[in-house]
Amino acid sequence: MIGRDLIGIEDLDRGDIERILDTAERMREVGNRVVKKVPTLRGRTIVNLFFEASTRTRASFEIAGKRLSADVVNFSPSSSSLKKSESILDTARTLDAMDPDLVVVRHAVAGVPKRIADVLYAPVVNAGDGAHEHPTQALLDMLTVRQVKERIEGLTVTIVGDILHSRVARSNIHGFLKMGAEVRIAAPPPMIPAGIESLGVKVFTSLRDALSGADVVMALRIQNERLTGSYVPSIREYSATFGIDRAKLHYAKDDVIVMHPGPVNRGVELSHELTDDRPSVILDQVRNGVAIRMAVLYLFAGRAPRSDLGELD
Amino acid sequence: MSRILVRGGRILDPATDRDEIGDILIDGDQIAAVGESLDARGAEIVDAEGGWIAPGFFDMHAHLREPGQEYKEDIASGGRSAVAGGFTSVACMANTHPVNDDPATTDFILDRGEHDSPARIYPIAAATRGLAGEIVTEMSALVDAGAIAFSDDGRTIQSGGVMRHVLEYSKLVDGLVIVHAEDCSLVGAGVMNEGPVSTRLGLPGNPSIAEDVLVMRDLMLAELTGARLHVAHVSSAVSVEAIRKAKERGVSVTAEVAPHHLTLTDEATLGFDTNTKVAPPLRSAADVAACRRGLVDGTLDAIATDHAPHALHEKDLDFVEAPPGLIGFETAVPVVLDLVRKGEITPLELVRRLSTNPARILRRPGGDLAVGSIADIVIVDPERSWLYDPAKGYSKSRNSPWAGKMMQGRTVATIVGGRLVYHVDKGVLVP
Amino acid sequence: MQSEHPPGPGFPRSQPADDVRTILDDTGIRRALMRIAHEIFERNNELENLYLVAIPNGGIPLARVLAANLKQIADVEPTVGILDTTLYRDDLATTSERPMLRLTEMPSAVDDRTVVLVDDVVKSGRTIRAAMDALMDFGRPKIVQVVGLVDRGHRELPIKLDYVGKNVPTSPDEIVHLHGNDGDPSSALEVVVSSGPADEGHVSERSPA
Numbered sequence: 001m002i003g004r005d006l007i008g009i010e011d012l013d014r015g016d017i018e019r020i021l022d023t024a025e026r027m028r029e030v031g032n033r034v035v036k037k038v039p040t041l042r043g044r045t046i047v048n049l050f051f052e053a054s055t056r057t058r059a060s061f062e063i064a065g066k067r068l069s070a071d072v073v074n075f076s077p078s079s080s081s082l083k084k085s086e087s088i089l090d091t092a093r094t095l096d097a098m099d100p101d102l103v104v105v106r107h108a109v110a111g112v113p114k115r116i117a118d119v120l121y122a123p124v125v126n127a128g129d130g131a132h133e134h135p136t137q138a139l140l141d142m143l144t145v146r147q148v149k150e151r152i153e154g155l156t157v158t159i160v161g162d163i164l165h166s167r168v169a170r171s172n173i174h175g176f177l178k179m180g181a182e183v184r185i186a187a188p189p190p191m192i193p194a195g196i197e198s199l200g201v202k203v204f205t206s207l208r209d210a211l212s213g214a215d216v217v218m219a220l221r222i223q224n225e226r227l228t229g230s231y232v233p234s235i236r237e238y239s240a241t242f243g244i245d246r247a248k249l250h251y252a253k254d255d256v257i258v259m260h261p262g263p264v265n266r267g268v269e270l271s272h273e274l275t276d277d278r279p280s281v282i283l284d285q286v287r288n289g290v291a292i293r294m295a296v297l298y299l300f301a302g303r304a305p306r307s308d309l310g311e312l313d
Numbered sequence: 314m315s316r317i318l319v320r321g322g323r324i325l326d327p328a329t330d331r332d333e334i335g336d337i338l339i340d341g342d343q344i345a346a347v348g349e350s351l352d353a354r355g356a357e358i359v360d361a362e363g364g365w366i367a368p369g370f371f372d373m374h375a376h377l378r379e380p381g382q383e384y385k386e387d388i389a390s391g392g393r394s395a396v397a398g399g400f401t402s403v404a405c406m407a408n409t410h411p412v413n414d415d416p417a418t419t420d421f422i423l424d425r426g427e428h429d430s431p432a433r434i435y436p437i438a439a440a441t442r443g444l445a446g447e448i449v450t451e452m453s454a455l456v457d458a459g460a461i462a463f464s465d466d467g468r469t470i471q472s473g474g475v476m477r478h479v480l481e482y483s484k485l486v487d488g489l490v491i492v493h494a495e496d497c498s499l500v501g502a503g504v505m506n507e508g509p510v511s512t513r514l515g516l517p518g519n520p521s522i523a524e525d526v527l528v529m530r531d532l533m534l535a536e537l538t539g540a541r542l543h544v545a546h547v548s549s550a551v552s553v554e555a556i557r558k559a560k561e562r563g564v565s566v567t568a569e570v571a572p573h574h575l576t577l578t579d580e581a582t583l584g585f586d587t588n589t590k591v592a593p594p595l596r597s598a599a600d601v602a603a604c605r606r607g608l609v610d611g612t613l614d615a616i617a618t619d620h621a622p623h624a625l626h627e628k629d630l631d632f633v634e635a636p637p638g639l640i641g642f643e644t645a646v647p648v649v650l651d652l653v654r655k656g657e658i659t660p661l662e663l664v665r666r667l668s669t670n671p672a673r674i675l676r677r678p679g680g681d682l683a684v685g686s687i688a689d690i691v692i693v694d695p696e697r698s699w700l701y702d703p704a705k706g707y708s709k710s711r712n713s714p715w716a717g718k719m720m721q722g723r724t725v726a727t728i729v730g731g732r733l734v735y736h737v738d739k740g741v742l743v744p
Numbered sequence: 745m746q747s748e749h750p751p752g753p754g755f756p757r758s759q760p761a762d763d764v765r766t767i768l769d770d771t772g773i774r775r776a777l778m779r780i781a782h783e784i785f786e787r788n789n790e791l792e793n794l795y796l797v798a799i800p801n802g803g804i805p806l807a808r809v810l811a812a813n814l815k816q817i818a819d820v821e822p823t824v825g826i827l828d829t830t831l832y833r834d835d836l837a838t839t840s841e842r843p844m845l846r847l848t849e850m851p852s853a854v855d856d857r858t859v860v861l862v863d864d865v866v867k868s869g870r871t872i873r874a875a876m877d878a879l880m881d882f883g884r885p886k887i888v889q890v891v892g893l894v895d896r897g898h899r900e901l902p903i904k905l906d907y908v909g910k911n912v913p914t915s916p917d918e919i920v921h922l923h924g925n926d927g928d929p930s931s932a933l934e935v936v937v938s939s940g941p942a943d944e945g946h947v948s949e950r951s952p953a
Contacts, residue, residue, distance in 0.1 A: 002842060010513070019844075026828070026845035034853075035881040038831040068831075087629045109631035110515040111585030130633075132515030167515055194518055195509030298831075299842050 002302040005117040006125045008133035009174040017178060021143050024288065024295035030067060031290060041070035044101040044301055048074045049091070049116075050127070051107040056262065057127050057136075057289075061104050064293035070101070070301070088112065092119040102301040105129070110167075123300045131165050137261055138171035140292040142179060144284045145216055148257055153180035158210045158252075160242055161220030161269060162231070164191040168261045169220055173199055186210035188242065190231045207242050211251040218259040219244050219269040227268070235268055245271035249279065257281050316340050317733060318353045319726075322361025322692060326368065327665035328681030337366055339688040342731035347682055359726055359733060361692045367664040368680050369401025369689030369727065371671035372642065374466070374491075374545055374569060374617035377403070377434070380421060381410025385710045386622040388422065391642075392430025394620075394707035396735040398642035399724030401689035402672070402679055403432050407439040408467030414439035414450045416458035423459045431727075431734035431743040433689075435461045435677060440479050440490055446470040449482045456486045461675050464491035466545055471497055473530055480531075480540035489675065491543045492531050494552070495593065499523035504633055506579040506594040514582065516632055521549035521600065524593050528552040532559040535566055543674060544568040546619050548593040550603030557612040567674045569617040570604050572648040573639060573714070577601070581714055587628045587635035588714045591621070594637075608666060609658050615671045618645050622710030640708045643701070647720035650695055654721070660695070688731040697723045707741060763939045767912050768894065770924070770932035776909035777806060780891055781813035783907050788858055793886070794822035795857040799829055799875055800846040802864025802922040805933060806893055810862060823857075825850040827882075832874035855883040860906075864922040865935070866892035869903030894935050896920050912937070 001016070009017070030038055046065045050058050058074065065072040077091070092115075095103055100122045105113040110130030117124035128134040146152055157176045163169045163185050176183045177200050185196065186204040197203055204210035211217060222238065232238045249256055258270065258280045266272050274280055317339040324335045324347065331347075338346040338356065377391040388405075395403045405422065407413035413422060419436045426434025438460035442448045444467060452463060463483060469492070470476045476492075483490050500523045505511050507518025528544055532555055535542035547553055547570050556568050573591060578598050581589045589595060607613040621638025628635050649667070652658045668691075672680030678687045701720045703711035727735040734743045768776070788794065794814070798807035804826060811824050828846040836842070861875050872890055879885060893909040898916050914920060914937060924933040 002840060023842075023845050026848065029848050030831075033882065037881065039877070040831040040833075040836060087626055088631070089629050107631065109633045111632045114585050115631075130515050131517075170513075170515055193512035194507050194520070195512050198509040199513070298845075302837075 001299045003123050004300055005123050006135050006296060006300055007114050007117060008126060009135050009138050009171045009178070010133065012135075012178070014178050017139070017142065017175060020139055020292070020295050020299060021146060023299060024139070024143050024291040027294040027298070028288070028291040030294070031287070036067050037069055038067065039069045040298060041065070041068035041101070041301055044070045045098065046070045046072050046297060046301065047095060047098065047100040047103045048072065049095065049103055049105045050074070050076050051105070051112070052128070054106055054128070057106065060289045061127065061293050064290050064297055067290070067294055068297055070297065073098070073100075088115045089119060092116045096121055101303065102297060122303065125296055125300060128167055131167050131170065133171045134167040135171050136289070136292055136296055137168050138175040139296070140285055140288040141172055141218065141259060141261075142175050143288045143292055144259065144281050145257070147284065147288075148281055149215060152176065155181045155215040156184065156213055157181045157216040157218065158184045158186060158214040159218045159220065160186045160207065160210065160244065162191045162222045162226060163187045163196065163220070164193045165223070165226070166220050172218065173201055177201070184210045184214070186242065188232050188238070207248060208251050211248060214252040214256055216257055216259060217244055217249070217252060221261060221263070221265060222269060239268050243267070243269060243271065244274060246273065249274075255279075259285060262286065315731070316345070316356035317359055317688075317728065317731065318351060318356040319359045319361050319366055319690060319692065319728070320353070322364045322366035323660070324366045324682065325661045325664045326682040327661055327669040328368075328683060330661065331682070332659075332661045337682060337690065339690070339728065339731045342688055344682060344684055344686050344688050347684060357733070359692065359728070359736075361726070363696070364692045364694045364725060365660060365664070366682070367691050367693065368668045368682050369691045369729065370399045370645075370667040371402040371404075371675070371677070371679050372400045372618050372620065372645075373404045373615060373671040373675055374571075375403050375405050375620040375642070376408065376467075376622065376638070377405040378622060379409060379425060380418065385624045385627070386708060387429075388425040388434055389429035390707060390709045391620070391622075392426070392432040392434060393741045394640070394642040395430075395432040396727040396729065397707050397724065397741060398644070399646050399691040399693060399727055400642055401432055401691065401727060401729045402435065402677065404435045404437050404461060404675060406437050406464060406466045408444060412439050412444050413437075413460075414442050414444070416451070416454050419455055419458040419460050431729055431741060433729065435675065437462045437464050437466075437491065439463065440465045441470060441475065444468045446472060446475055449479050452483060452486050452488055456488065461677065462489040462491055462543070464493070464545070466491060466493040469493050469495045469497065469527060473534070476531060477534050477538065480534055480538040480542065483540050484538070487541070489541045489543055491545050492527070493545050494524050494527035494531060496523045496527045499526065502633075503594075504590060505582050506596045508579060508597055510579040510582065514585070516582075519594050521551060521596055524549045525551040525555065529555050532556065532564060532566060535559075536562065536564045539565065542566045546571045546574065546593060546617070547604060547607070547613055548574040548596050548600060550600045553603045553607035553612055557607065557610075560612065567614045568607075568612065569615040569671075570608055570613045571617060571619045572641060572645045574604050575601065575608065575616075576648055576651055577714060585632055586714065587630070587632055588639060588712050588716065590632060590635055590637045591619075591639050592637040605652060605657060608652070609662070614666065614674060616645065616649055616666050617671065618642055620708075622708055623712050624710060628712045638712065640703065640706075640710055640713050642708065643706045644713060644715050644720065646693055646724050647722040648715070650722040653695065688728055690728040691724055692726040693722065694725045695722045697721070697725070699723055765937050766934050767920075767937050768910055768935040770934055773893065773909065773933050773935065774809065776893065777809045778813050780907045780909065781810055781817055784810070784814065784860065785818050787889075787906075790858060791818050791820045791822070793856070793858045794820065795825060795852065795854060795859045795885070796822050797825045797827050797850075797859055797861050797875070797879070799861060799863040799871060800826055801925055802893075803862040805925050805929065806864060806891070807862040808929065810891070823852050825852070827875060827878055829871055829874035829878055832877045834870060834874065850882060853883050854879060854885045856886045858887045858889070859885040860889045860891055862891045863893070865894045865896060865920045866903075866905060867896050867898050867920075868900040870901060872903045873901050893922070894920060
């Protein structure tokens with residue numbers, strides 16, 4: 001995988017996903033040590049290119065890089081005084097000149113990480129592009145499910161919320177399907193993307209039906225501007241019809257787990273009591289985030305290989 | 314007076330349904346003789362063996378960007394690109410800077426066309442002032458200045474009331490009103506066709522119904538007012554059917570389709586290449602099939618490129634920021650030949666839609682190979698294989714989804730008013 | 745995740761059966777480990793302080809046998825940990841594929857402990873070097889000693905073994921493996937040498953030597 005780009009779960013096969021999850025399992029142990037650092041990527045340069053602001057994801061990538069002893073450089077073009085429109089070619093060329101071993105890109109518009117990857121020599125990891133994909137989020141979600149449920153194959157995973165605008169939804173749909181789960185989506189009708197059944201998911205507008213017998217419920221974040229009339233008439237109506245609370249969880253399996261990519265709009269997507277304790281695994285998701293990103297950096301960072309792996313003896 | 318003999322090609326004259334091997338003799342700026350083994354004395358020979366000889370193609374929808382945006386195209390470079398593609402006449406849209414809603418701008422464009430362009434340039438004036446969709450333009454003054462039709466293309470008149478008024482008023486000058494049909498509130502933030510592909514890519518979708526509702530609205534308004542309507546760049550199956558039904562009812566409507574909507578689907582956007590971003594967007598396979606059928610059965614009368622140049626730095630932005638549009642003069646012929654290769658249309662009928670019909674709709678000379686007619690002629694080699702590199706083309710811009718692709722079929726020579734202005738071995742030959 | 749590397753894919757195709765030879769069978773291994781346990785007992789005073797650290801995958805069954813032996817000989821139950829050295833390798837910059845990570849399980853701190861690293865096959869010494877670097881990140885052992893079941897020579901670093909099961913001269917091209925390491929403690933172990941160059945492009949699952 002060295003030198004490959006990670007643009008989306010759509011480009012990975014099941015073997016790739018398992019490799020990343022297995023590696024992340026090992027990386028978790030590093031986070032449990034007193035000295036949370038290994039020399040593995042010492043001297044490597046990882047550039048975080050975040051066009052769209054994000055404290056949590058960027059911090060997670062930064063911690064991951066530093067735990068592997070890499071040099072992490074942060075670029076936030078959106079915070080500079082540059083004009084709003086970034087020339088993709090110029091950005092990629094500027095990056096190339098820094099000789100990075102890996103570039104992490106987040107952008108508000110789908111496709112930018114891919115376009116940069118097409119031009120850049122170094123591998124690109126997509127940290128979220130518009131509504132397209134957020135592969136490391138889906139990977140940490142799959143890792144969390146695998147840890148708690150000890151498998152993914154055969155589970156029923158229900159994703160609830162603003163599917164239309166959600167890259168987390170798309171990446172998770174690809175990922176869980178590839179790993180053999182049944183995936184359902186539930187959303188208010190205007191938030192169901194056109195032709196989404198063609199991806200292989202079952203579509204529901206009734207939350208109750210979508211939750212029936214589910215092993216995993218994933219609630220998505222809904223943006224404020226979409227709660228005030230353009231897509232959904234009000235917060236009250238959304239949380240009554242699609243918010244998850246203990247009562248609604250009775251339709252799911254007894255050992256259902258509740259997930260959320262964060263940050264949670266308490267009382268909107270998840271009721272207050274569900275956010276902190278089991279069946280919520282949200283904190284596990286966050287912890288797994290660093291491990292997954294360490295695994296991704298470990299597996300992908302670097303340039304074209306010079307020689308093959310021999311025996312280290 | 315100079316003479317040219319176009320020799321030994323397959324003569325395709327839709328005006329007389331002539332499809333046979335022969336020669337065409339040009340004397341001065343007119344066609345002097347059509348037949349076999351014509352006397353070549355004193356004439357420059359242009360060899361057409363193995364190729365088609367057709368009336369020069371007429372592109373009734375192109376953006377030449379002058380005045381105002383000459384960095385991406387001007388009338389000179391656009392004209393050269395047009396003749397390199399086989400187009401002897403080009404009708405250019407009004408969304409320039411300033412907008413062509415004024416006789417002075419129309420006059421400027423005509424003047425530039427006459428002096429700088431090897432192709433004939435016909436300005437289309439705006440239908441509403443500033444393209445703002447509110448107040449009708451001075452159609453009578455614009456026609457006097459030389460405008461050949463009216464269109465707000467680039468924008469759409471969103472208000473039904475205003476469109477009705479525009480159509481009514483156009484009857485004063487028996488004008489043709491060309492509509493770019495898109496209901497903006499249904500387009501929303503859409504940047505590509507709404508469907509399974511936009512869902513996979515996570516890009517906001519522009520549903521085909523945004524085109525359909527506006528096409529249907531304007532068809533009904535045309536029926537009500539009796540005005541002459543032309544629907545630009547049809548891309549949706551439902552719109553094709555609506556136009557078909559309207560024609561059956563006797564509505565005075567014509568329509569055009571672009572080469573990209575006849576061959577590319579929204580799957581071309583996988584990979585996020587902004588050179589596949591166009592308005593209306595590339596649509597589904599079913600829409601493409603319907604457009605092809607519509608072209609063949611005559612529902613869609615003409616092929617028009619909607620040549621829309623944009624600079625590299627403009628297309629090098631993210632998919633939402635990048636402006637929509639593709640250049641099209643030099644790729645139109647090989648792309649639309651696909652319909653001939655697949656047996657869906659005959660060469661003669663294809664030529665009719667590239668040449669005769671546009672000329673007829675716009676009521677301009679061209680589109681036939683009769684003795685005495687203006688000598689606007691194109692020679693096409695339908696088999697010629699070549700690699701398309703927009704950097705080697707004549708347009709100032711390079712935004713094409715066919716960049717780097719092998720093309721089959723090419724214009725090999727273009728003659729405007731009896732002058733050889735382009736030959737594939739020598740390039741554009743004027744001024 | 746085992747380091748099992750049975751004959752088959754990964755072995756050079758042109759390999760005739762008699763090119764594989766067992767240099768240490770199960771009986772030999774167990775005798776060597778019993779002797780080594782006695783040597784550890786002999787050399788160390790504070791046996792309660794012992795911390796056996798296995799280098800996966802081959803070191804794991806060996807460390808467990810050593811622990812059982814020490815219990816038998818000296819009635820002590822040394823702590824047994826597992827420390828993967830992959831993240832400390834010095835050759836990651838030159839590889840075309842990142843090696844699989846193996847288990848790390850260090851149940852106690854290493855500070856002030858007598859750490860005995862346990863590896864199956866030692867050749868260049870780089871794995872032991874990596875293990876020491878890893879160990880230092882876990883704390884400050886009082887003493888570090890090294891058990892190598894098989895020492896095949898060809899050192900590239902100044903690493904010495906404190907306890908050796910068997911010295912086996914080999915050519916650098918040969919491959920030396922611990923077989924039978926399948927997680928079942930009753931499986932027979934054996935150390936096998938095979939000839940031929942290292943596999944091209946094969947991401948090694950084999951125990952580092």
